[in-house]
Amino acid sequence: MGRVLSPFGVRGWVKIQPFTEQPVALADFARWWLEKSGEWREVEVAQCAPHGAQLVARFAGCDSPEEAACYRGYEIAVPREALPDPGKDRYYETDLIGLRVVNQAGEELGRIDSIVQNGAHPVMRVRWERGERLLPWVQGVVRDVVLEAGEVRVDWGSDW
Secondary structure: OEEEEEEEOOOOEEEEEEOOOOHHHHHHOOEEEEEEOOEEEEEEEEEEEEEOOEEEEEEOOOOOHHHHHOOOOOEEEOOHHHOOOOOOOOOOHHHHOOOEEEEOOOOEEEEEEEEEEOOOOEEEEEEEOOEEEEEEOOOOOEEEEEHHHOEEEEOOOOOO
């Protein structure tokens, strides 16, 4: 959901780069899971506030810039059960990764490898045996998402 960038100020705060659609939403969680090099640790968020396009936060027990520097580079996560329901026809990107992409002719175009955000709209990176396809995540292309079936149905030719 984000990454710890660097210490901020002299009282143990850190600067956060959020990866969420609404950056300030990360401040709603009282506890974060931090990961770096496969090591996970849970921290209590004592304070968190917006700071331009980023956030600044202070973890409980972290009171100096030297302590804050120890958190540099950690990735931020929260437990899945703590996330709100995304709502009708909205999805968490993590739920889409690995889904089959099937066109209207029933041809499998590959599996979603990642979702890339660009200025106009999200783009699906779809891996298949010959490489990758880039499909726009727009209403005219994405026809249906069936999580239970593990697929995204699209209006897209296999030879495009």
